[in-house]
Amino acid sequence: MFAVQHRDPGSAARRGLLSLYHGDVHTPAFMPVGTNGTVKAVPHTMLEEIGFNLILGNAYHLYLRPGMDVIRQAGGIHRFANWNHNILTDSGGYQIFSLASFGKITEEGVRFRSHIDGSAHFLSPEDAVDVQAELGSDVRMCLDVCTPPEISYNEALKASNITTAWALRSRKRWKEKESPLPGALFGIVQGNFFKELRKRSADELMEIEFPGYAIGGLSVGEPFPLFCELLHFTAPLLPEDKPRYLMGIGTPEYILEAVEMGIDIFDCVFPTRIARNGTVFTSRGTIALKWEKHRLDFTPIEEGCGCYTCSRYSKAYLRHLFKAREILGPVLTSCHNLSFLFRLVRDIREAVSSGTFTAFKKQFLAAYNGTQA
Amino acid sequence: MFAVQHRDPGSAARRGLLSLYHGDVHTPAFMPVGTNGTVKAVPHTMLEEIGFNLILGNAYHLYLRPGMDVIRQAGGIHRFANWNHNILTDSGGYQIFSLASFGKITEEGVRFRSHIDGSAHFLSPEDAVDVQAELGSDVRMCLDVCTPPEISYNEALKASNITTAWALRSRKRWKEKESPLPGALFGIVQGNFFKELRKRSADELMEIEFPGYAIGGLSVGEPFPLFCELLHFTAPLLPEDKPRYLMGIGTPEYILEAVEMGIDIFDCVFPTRIARNGTVFTSRGTIALKWEKHRLDFTPIEEGCGCYTCSRYSKAYLRHLFKAREILGPVLTSCHNLSFLFRLVRDIREAVSSGTFTAFKKQFLAAYNGTQA
Numbered sequence: 147m148f149a150v151q152h153r154d155p156g157s158a159a160r161r162g163l164l165s166l167y168h169g170d171v172h173t174p175a176f177m178p179v180g181t182n183g184t185v186k187a188v189p190h191t192m193l194e195e196i197g198f199n200l201i202l203g204n205a206y207h208l209y210l211r212p213g214m215d216v217i218r219q220a221g222g223i224h225r226f227a228n229w230n231h232n233i234l235t236d237s238g239g240y241q242i243f244s245l246a247s248f249g250k251i252t253e254e255g256v257r258f259r260s261h262i263d264g265s266a267h268f269l270s271p272e273d274a275v276d277v278q279a280e281l282g283s284d285v286r287m288c289l290d291v292c293t294p295p296e297i298s299y300n301e302a303l304k305a306s307n308i309t310t311a312w313a314l315r316s317r318k319r320w321k322e323k324e325s326p327l328p329g330a331l332f333g334i335v336q337g338n339f340f341k342e343l344r345k346r347s348a349d350e351l352m353e354i355e356f357p358g359y360a361i362g363g364l365s366v367g368e369p370f371p372l373f374c375e376l377l378h379f380t381a382p383l384l385p386e387d388k389p390r391y392l393m394g395i396g397t398p399e400y401i402l403e404a405v406e407m408g409i410d411i412f413d414c415v416f417p418t419r420i421a422r423n424g425t426v427f428t429s430r431g432t433i434a435l436k437w438e439k440h441r442l443d444f445t446p447i448e449e450g451c452g453c454y455t456c457s458r459y460s461k462a463y464l465r466h467l468f469k470a471r472e473i474l475g476p477v478l479t480s481c482h483n484l485s486f487l488f489r490l491v492r493d494i495r496e497a498v499s500s501g502t503f504t505a506f507k508k509q510f511l512a513a514y515n516g517t518q519a
Numbered sequence: 520m521f522a523v524q525h526r527d528p529g530s531a532a533r534r535g536l537l538s539l540y541h542g543d544v545h546t547p548a549f550m551p552v553g554t555n556g557t558v559k560a561v562p563h564t565m566l567e568e569i570g571f572n573l574i575l576g577n578a579y580h581l582y583l584r585p586g587m588d589v590i591r592q593a594g595g596i597h598r599f600a601n602w603n604h605n606i607l608t609d610s611g612g613y614q615i616f617s618l619a620s621f622g623k624i625t626e627e628g629v630r631f632r633s634h635i636d637g638s639a640h641f642l643s644p645e646d647a648v649d650v651q652a653e654l655g656s657d658v659r660m661c662l663d664v665c666t667p668p669e670i671s672y673n674e675a676l677k678a679s680n681i682t683t684a685w686a687l688r689s690r691k692r693w694k695e696k697e698s699p700l701p702g703a704l705f706g707i708v709q710g711n712f713f714k715e716l717r718k719r720s721a722d723e724l725m726e727i728e729f730p731g732y733a734i735g736g737l738s739v740g741e742p743f744p745l746f747c748e749l750l751h752f753t754a755p756l757l758p759e760d761k762p763r764y765l766m767g768i769g770t771p772e773y774i775l776e777a778v779e780m781g782i783d784i785f786d787c788v789f790p791t792r793i794a795r796n797g798t799v800f801t802s803r804g805t806i807a808l809k810w811e812k813h814r815l816d817f818t819p820i821e822e823g824c825g826c827y828t829c830s831r832y833s834k835a836y837l838r839h840l841f842k843a844r845e846i847l848g849p850v851l852t853s854c855h856n857l858s859f860l861f862r863l864v865r866d867i868r869e870a871v872s873s874g875t876f877t878a879f880k881k882q883f884l885a886a887y888n889g890t891q892a
Contacts (some may be wrong), residue, residue, distance in 0.1 A: 183839065187846040189562075190831070212814070212839040219815055220835060228831045403579075422846075441585070442592055458563070458601045462593060466585040468557065473560040473846055 147330060147358055148389045154503040158381065158408035161498040164389050166284040167328050168232040169199050169223070170479045173323055173389065174494055176235060176396060176487045177202045177413040183227035184210070184463035186418050187476040188484065190229055191456060196485050197492075199231040200284075202413045205277050206238030206245070210260050210267075222282030222326055234238055235412070236393070237274040239290040239334075251291055251376050253308060271312035272319040279325035281364075287360060288316040290334040295368045295398070298499070302338035309336045310350040317354050331356040332391060339361060339372065348383035359384045360391040361409075365400065374403055381407035396405055398490055402507045417487055421479035426467040427486040429513050433461075435479065442466045453485035454478070520703065520729050520730055521546075521762045521783075527876040529780035531754065534871040537762050539657040540701050542572050543604040546762065546783040547867055549769060549860045550575045550607060551791065551878040555601035557582070559791050559855065562848040563602055565827060569858050570703060570865075572604040573657075577784045579618070583633050583640075587653055595655030595699055599683035607658035607786070609766070610647040610766070612707075613735070614655065615667045624664055645692040652698035660733065661689040663707040668741045675711035682709045683723040691725050691756030695867040703730040705764060711736060722755035732757045734782075738773065747776055754780035763820050771800070771863055771887055775880045778867055790860055794852035800859040806834075806853065813838045825850050826858035827851070 152161040164171040166367035176183075178185045178193065185193055186315030193201065205227045212226075223233055239256075241248045246267075248256035259353035269277075271289040278286035289312050291305040301371045320331040333351040337343030343450070345432055351359060361380050364373055381404075384390050389410045391481075394400060396414020404412055417427070424435040429446045433440075447454035447464070455464070455478040467475035490510070512516075521569040537544040551558045551566065553574045558566055565575065576596055581587075585599075593599035598604055611772045612629075615622045619631035628643030642650075644662040651659035663686050664678040669727040694702040710716030734753050737746055750765070754777075757763050762783045768774060769787020775787055784825060790800070797808040801821045806813075808820075819829035820837070828837070828851040841850035863883070870879035884890075 160875070182843040182845055183836070184847045185847050187850075189847060189850060191827075198588075207843075211843055216815060216835055220817055226833075226836055226839075227834070237799070239745070241572075251860065442589060444593055454564075460593070462585070462589055463556070463599055466589070470555040470580075470584055471554055472557050473849060474557045474562060475849065476846060477562060 148210045151343040152389070152499045154498045155501050156504040157406045159503045160253035160408055160410070161495050162389070162410055164410065166200070166314050166330070167219075168230065168284055171200045171232060171248075171411075172495055173410040174401075174491055175200055175411050176401065176491045177322065177411060179204075179413055180227070180233075180414045180482050181207050181415070183208060183223060183229075185480070185484070187422060188418070189477075190227075192481050193484070194231070195454065196481070196488050198484070198488060199230065200411070201231070201233055203233050203235045203240070203281065203283060204241060204272065205235045205281060206241035208275050208281060209238065210262055213289055214277060218280055222280070224327075228519060232284040233281075234276045234411075235281050235287065237289040238269060238289040239274075239279065240292045240393070242269070243292045244289070249310060252309065256258070256289070275316050275319040275331070278325055278329065281519070282325065282327035283329050284327070285330050285358065286320070286329045286452050287334050288313045288331065289338055290362055292363055293336070293338050295339055297338060297345075299340055302340050302423060306337050306343050306347045307338060309334065310347065313351055313354055317356065332356055332360050333360040334360045334362040335380060335384070336363050339368065341376070344376065344380045348380065351403045352385060356388070360387040360392060362392050362393050364392065365394045368473055373400070374497045377403065377407050381409060396487065399511065401487070401490065402494070405498075406503070406507060409456060410419065417483040418480045421483040422476040424464075424475065424479060426479050427483050429510075431514055431516060435461060436463045436468050437465075448486070451482070451485065453482050455482040455485070521760070523760070525872045527871045529877040530779045531664050531873050532557070532778045532867075532876045533783070534782055534868050535762070535783055537589045537606045537783065539703070541603065541657055544573045544605060544652070545635050545868055547723045547778045547864055548573055548653075548784050550784060550786040551857050552786055552788045553600070553602075553606075554575075554580050554600075554788070556581060556596060557758075558857070559851070561791070562796060562850075562854040563600075565854050567604070567713070568827065569854070569861050571857070571861060573784070574602065574604070576606050576656060577614060578608045578610045578649035578654060578655065579609070580613065581654060582650050583635055587650060591653055597655060599627065605657040606654075607784075608651045608654050608656035608660065610660040610662040611642060612647075612767070613665045615642070624681065624710045626684065629662070639762055643687045643786065645880060648689050648692040648704070649696060651702065652696055655700035657700070658731065659693070659704045661686045661704065663735055665736055666709070666711050668712055668739060669825065672713055672716075675713050679710050679720045680884050682707065683720065684725055686727055690729065701744075705729055705731040705733050706758070707733045707735040707766070708753060709736050712741065712749055714749070717749065717753045717757060721753065724819065725758060727759070731762040731764060733766050737765065737768050738767045746773070750776065750780050754782060756813050769860065772884065774860070774863065775867070775884065778786050778871075779880060781874070790856040791853045794856040795849040796853060797838075797848065800856050802883070804887055804889060805892070808834060808838045809841050810838075820855055821859070824855070824858065826855050828855040828858070866887055868878050
């Protein structure tokens with residue numbers, strides 16, 4: 147299912163091939179987030195044209211809306227959304243703790259209220275596996291307990307223990323339960339910002355044996371150095387021969403750091419969220435298109451970018467679309483930001499293949515952060 | 520510039536070819552409205568794929584935002600918006616009376632305040648010609664005085680007289696003024712709902728001689744029979760050998776009525792406006808996708824439609840996108856509604872060519888209005 151093809155000599159970075167039911171994914175890979183069965187503002191054909199063949203869906207959102215009866219009768223999320231490539235679904239754990247009200251955890255599962263209509267729901271780890279089986283996603287995630295930074299050791303320990311117990315039950319259900327489409331189940335390492343707990347969580351999950359492992363609970367608002375410290379500590383704990391997924395990162399700095407630590411896949415709403423607000427990636431950092439200085443700027447967001455947006459439109463036109471609140475604005479900027487990250491990650495893969503990842507990272511960040519000589 | 524190719528034997532319907540700077544347009548033709556240099560929610564490539572090569576832009580909106588300095592430096596609206604097909608611009612008359620505040624008409628021109636920021640502006644008929652010359656549109660419209668239904672004869676007479684005086688000045692300016700791109704200037708027949716004034720307006724404009732003629736001031740809220748009565752009276756007043764443009768219509772019933780009376784081109788925001796609200800055209804009338812009954816409906820909006828949307832997505836998925844307020848919803852429904860009208864008008868052209876327009880109209884409306892046997 148996963149094969150490492152190249153290793154960077156100067157770091158833990160690696161290039162690999164993740165073979166999923168809906169096609170092979172070259173790693174490292176960034177996954178655009180398609181919360182509701184659509185990557186916000188981007189038509190599927192644009193995603194395909196960019197080159198993405200793995201996107202993320204949110205089991206929590208899809209379970210609440212359109213609801214599992216709709217998904218079931220549609221024949222799964224791929225057919226419902228007419229996306230014939232891979233989908234990874236998260237279990238809903240993160241959304242229950244960040245979006246839903248009254249999230250209450252017991253050993254049995256989690257009780258919560260819908261952020262849409264306030265309706266009461268209960269989700270066990272088994273339910274989360276079942277929901278994702280009905281979605282028919284290519285990669286499914288165990289239900290986990292997500293904790294914010296700055297909780298106590300004992301609170302973090304308790305959350306980590308429940309996460310492990312749920313992981314065990316999830317794997318059992320995944321093995322037992324028939325699914326219309328085959329999908330891998332990944333465990334999620336938790337442990338908050340306590341290294342001891344991270345180690346313990348990783349060990350426990352490795353004992354359960356999953357086809358892949360994710361690192362959860364990082365990039366949740368902590369300072370970048372703390373993120374790095376925990377990432378540098380946790381990534382090497384994961385098995386070499388399994389895909390490693392760092393949840394919730396999607397800026398060039400974080401992606402480069404993650405790849406350097408041997409991470410294979412990652413996702414984030416950030417690129418499309420800032421795009422909908424008119425902020426776009428360039429090799430020299432982000433720019434806000436709404437600024438007055440772009441009013442008469444008839445150059446594309448990035449010369450040589452070649453994406454749908456940059457090959458057709460100027461910053462002046464894009465700024466105009468945002469000032470006039472035209473829907474085409476978010477469509478075009480989202481398309482650019484995803485194209486930018488796709489190209490970055492493709493360049494990263496090539497740098498890993500040619501053994502030049504460290505130099506590539508340094509050079510990219512110097513330009514991106516404006517510290518170029 | 521315009522050649523009638525076929526005439527329907529049973530009505531005034533005609534098929535023609537309108538040769539504009541950015542390509543030939545087959546008429547009858549529906550023009551999607553691209554108010555701000557973008558047809559709302561529809562990427563340009565989707566418009567091209569549907570087959571449109573003539574869209575409408577609003578001089579009023581573009582003059583206010585992004586502003587003429589931006590358009591000028593971009594090299595015109597085609598280059599600014601990267602739309603390499605034809606654009607017809609209206610003069611701004613209708614918007615000034617419907618959107619702007621304090622529209623005040625004198626013989627000299629119209630004074631108004633921007634609906635965006637309240638700034639004060641003055642537009643003479645000459646200014647309207649100049650603005651459209653700078654936009655570089657392929658068809659330009661004279662500044663006219665738009666009047667609501669139910670005004671007095673004397674008010675309507677006064678408005679019509681000013682419209683004629685402005686038309687004369689517009690044509691003079693259009694002949695004198697250098698334009699970066701060639702564009703035709705159309706006169707607009709006004710006269711409110713008074714037949715005598717309609718006749719007078721048409722006669723006066725024909726004396727001035729324009730490359731094409733529009734009928735303005737209809738479809739402004741009046742009942743359909745009154746619209747028909749005035750259309751049936753006014754259309755035959757226009758020259759046979761010039762293109763005829765009925766402003767502001769875009770539903771199947773109105774389009775069929777207009778074509779039957781010998782109208783060649785028409786525009787309306789309606790198809791894209793209802794689409795953004797989740798209402799779509801079908802051959803059996805419009806349907807509101809948000810309705811509960813579409814929740815588990817996995818068929819496309821219209822079987823056999825073949826548009827981008829219908830060839831990929833079900834009503835259940837589209838309903839879900841609207842319930843989740845996803846941007847992709849309006850993109851897909853706008854695309855469908857425009858595809859639907861494009862196909863209707865293409866079928867109309869074929870019916871005219873084969874001399875079967877009257878039967879086509881009857882059959883289409885019977886299905887559309889649900890009165891089919």
